[in-house]
Amino acid sequence: MLNILKNRFEQGCRTSPYPKTPVQLPPRYRGRPEINPNAPVDLARRCAAACPQDAIDAENKTIDMGRCVFCGTCQRISDGQFVTFTQDFALSVSEKKHLITRGTLPDLARHARQHFKKLFGRSLQLRQVSAAGCNACEADLNVLATPFFDLARFGINFVASPRHADGIVVTGPVSRNMKTALFQTYEATPEPRVVIAVGSCALSGGPFRGSPEITEGLDKLLPVDLYIPGCPPHPMTNLHALLTFFK
Amino acid sequence: MTTDFKPISNGAAIALADVPHFSLDNFACRALHLVSNGGKVVQFFAYPHGDRLRFLAVLRTDTLLTATCDAPDTYPAMTATCENFHLFEREIAEQTGIIPRGHPWLKMVRYHANARGVADVFGNDYQEDIPGKYDYYAVSGDEIHEVAVGPVHAGVIEPGHFRFNCIGERVLNLEIQLGYQHRGVEPLLLQAAPNRRPFIAESIAGDTAVANSLCLAQAIEALSGMPVDAGAKIIRTIGLELERIANHVGDLGALSNDVAFLAPANYCGRMRGDFLNMSLLLCGNRFGKGLVRPGGVRFCLTDDIRNTLVQRIAELKPQVSHVIDLIFSTSSVRSRFEGCGRVSRSDAEKLGLVGPAGRACGLPYDARRCFPTEHYGNLDIPENAEATGDVYARAKVRADETMQSIRLIESLLRHPVETHCVDGENLPLTPDSLVVTINEAWRGELSHCILTDETGRILHYKVKDPSFHNWNGLSMALRNTGISDFPLNNKSFNLSYCGFDL
Structure with a gap:
């Protein structure tokens, strides 16, 4: 008993004051990309050629956050002259076209479907479907339940059955072998239901792009309401998306 | 003349010409001898050699050892003598259509068509997208019941199917079928x-x-x-x-x-x-x-x-x-x-x-x-x-x-x-x-x-996750264990689904 109390005291209170107080991520974290529209086009082309994810459109000078895995290669090549990754973890968008960006994202709160806020603003139960990613997205969704993020204090929970859920959170590039299970889980979720795509794989196929075994984007299979980019998205990105979109 | 598997170093390249090439019988005989005497299988796969296939094994004793042989369309399963080869032979069968005759448990690993376009060893129709469509190992008897879990689990967990054959609370056998995360x-x-x-x-x-x-x-x-x-x-x-x-x-x-x-x-x-x-x-x-x-x-x-x-x-x-x-x-x-x-x-x-x-x-x-x-x-x-x-x-x-x-x-x-x-x-x-x-x-x-x-150019790339060896360890751990202890055992191994499924 004494040992339990001693540990409790040593551990202290760890819950993040976010969203009341802003959170600062470390300097090497690569968040929302910003494009310099005045960069020379051949520099943009060099970045596009080096991008492992084919995420850069050099002619239009945009970056596709759905494909991007936030490796920072383009920033390094252009020495920050074309792309810089900021420490801003607010990356999520409600329409796929907004993933292709120069760095300014639409205000997610205003783009949220108002009836979702009304329905789910005080209580949101989500069912997670892991569909062939690498388990990093799942791991960083799971940490939302740890004391630091403590998702439950916002009335948001991950539940065990789609029957108890208001929506599904899908990670991974939806392999051929997971399609049926995904559709069945979706069908089992009562309407109105939300579909949230988390991570580069669910948004575009991610690093597995080009494999015949996977789907290049969840939106090809289901109507997606919220897109959360990252490889994997930082837990703060997930938390920001859920709070802004539904609260 | 090379007479045995060749010692190699971890992370050092060697010329393929220096890898000893045996007849299938000699290859199997030496590999089984090494593994029966405490050696372990690190890698065992088939790779293309011209328009044919070859087997390549990497075994470990206190050193790493390797050799190749020509791969036939069918051969006597090494698993029949030595359990270490079990999943490797199933994987080869799935990836290439080569049949290990007398394999004690020849079933698919990840549920996908083979790369050579030859007849599927398991008779699966891959137009159907449920890896679990398969006759699971079954136990019969008065008080026997089955519990099926997954592929979608109750938590934020990767997909996989677990089939328990139980008598009361006690698990007689746990069969694990993965492959849902196969991304190629x-x-x-x-x-x-x-x-x-x-x-x-x-x-x-x-x-x-x-x-x-x-x-x-x-x-x-x-x-x-x-x-x-x-x-x-x-x-x-x-x-x-x-x-x-x-x-x-x-x-x-x-x-x-x-x-x-x-x-x-x-x-x-x-x-x-x-x-x-x-x-x-x-x-x-x-x-x-x-x-x-x-x-x-x-x-x-x-x-x-x-x-x-x-x-x-x-x-x-x-x-x-x-x-x-x-x-x-x-x-x-x-x-x-x-x-x-x-x-x-x-x-x-x-x-x-x-x-x-x-x-x-x-x-x-x-x-x-x-x-x-x-x-x-x-x-x-x-x-x-x-x-x-x-x-x-x-x-x-x-x-x-x-x-x-x-x-x-x-x-x-x-x-x-x-x-x-x-x-x-x-x-x-x-x-x-x-x-x-x-x-x-x-x-x-x-x-x-x-x-x-x-x-x-890269001719063949092979990945082996530690979970490839260990999933069957979880099955063994569950034998005669209460089914309510499954989560505890599962966590004690915490194996990778996607690392296995590739």
Whole structure:
């Protein structure tokens, strides 16, 4: 008993004051990309050629956050002259076209479907479907339940059955072998239901792009309401998306 | 004349012409002899040679040994003599359509059509997309019942199907069918441009991102003669150990959670995050993605970051140690851990269990000590073998390794580390060569194998996750165990679905 109390005291209170107080991520974290529209086009082309994810459109000078895995290669090549990754973890968008960006994202709160806020603003139960990613997205969704993020204090929970859920959170590039299970889980979720795509794989196929075994984007299979980019998205990105979109 | 399997070094390329080539009978006879006498299978696969296929095996005793033979359309299964080959032969059958005659349990591994376009060994129609469509092993009798779980599980967990045959609460047999996450990683690694390869490798299993990118990087370095400086080796070692600590600490919390001791579960969840945040500090990604690249690392360890890491570890080390002590000194935890899900040493030998799961059964093999890469040759890695093979032993090994890894990182952070950062230069690869890389990932022996053709292109890429060996260990652990102890056993192994499914 004494040992339990001693540990409790040593551990202290760890819950993040976010969203009341802003959170600062470390300097090497690569968040929302910003494009310099005045960069020379051949520099943009060099970045596009080096991008492992084919995420850069050099002619239009945009970056596709759905494909991007936030490796920072383009920033390094252009020495920050074309792309810089900021420490801003607010990356999520409600329409796929907004993933292709120069760095300014639409205000997610205003783009949220108002009836979702009304329905789910005080209580949101989500069912997670892991569909062939690498388990990093799942791991960083799971940490939302740890004391630091403590998702439950916002009335948001991950539940065990789609029957108890208001929506599904899908990670991974939806392999051929997971399609049926995904559709069945979706069908089992009562309407109105939300579909949230988390991570580069669910948004575009991610690093597995080009494999015949996977789907290049969840939106090809289901109507997606919220897109959360990252490889994997930082837990703060997930938390920001859920709070802004539904609260 | 070569008469036996050829010794090779971990992470050193050799010419394919120097790999001994046997007749199938001689190959099988020698391989079975080695493995029957305590050797283990590291890799066993079929690769294209002209318009034919060849088998290549990499075995380990106290050295790594390799040889090839021509692959026939059908051959007598080696599994019939030696269980170590079991999944490897099934994998070959699935990937190439080669039938191992007399294989005791020939069923699909990942549920996909073979690459050669020949008749499917299992008679599956891959237009239907349910890997679970298969007659599971069944037990009959009056009080026998079956429990089917998955592919979609009740938590935020990867997909896989578990089929329990039970009598009352007692599990007679657990059959595990995976393949739901099959993404075609190996063929993709062949086709993808060289600059994509590290990203694919890092996404084979995100919780093993550093180990996978390390295996890829070492293989490419060996094939292209790319040097790696001493500083980069230290940073990679730190990255791999941070990955180990984060996963072990997280799982100790999950184990605690599964025996309803919630306080340490929460503490461990938070502390795991603190270790992930150290990787974030080092390379901008919590899972260490983007840290390791062929030729070195993409991020240096500045003195600022080094000092911050030292401070954070100084703060966390006593906390981790105290929470581990709390878990293991609580009698209600001990009573659930001890004797639960026991795997005997002889079963572990036959299945070829690796990593903490193997060490918990008394198999001390640790690639960091036996086939050291990076900075491990300079470090002292203890043996960590436990005898009991139960949940307690698996938890204990992981707790001990957590503290050892913290001390390793402490010692590596003591001095400034200098390195020249790289960003995945693409040098030509030596033609007609073979390289095998092995690293001790947190779940155990992870191995990548690359063969190049006469033009220096990658001819074959083979990945073997430690879970490939260990899933059957979980099945064995469940025999005669209460079904309610499944979550506890599952967590004590915490195997990778996506690493297995590829």
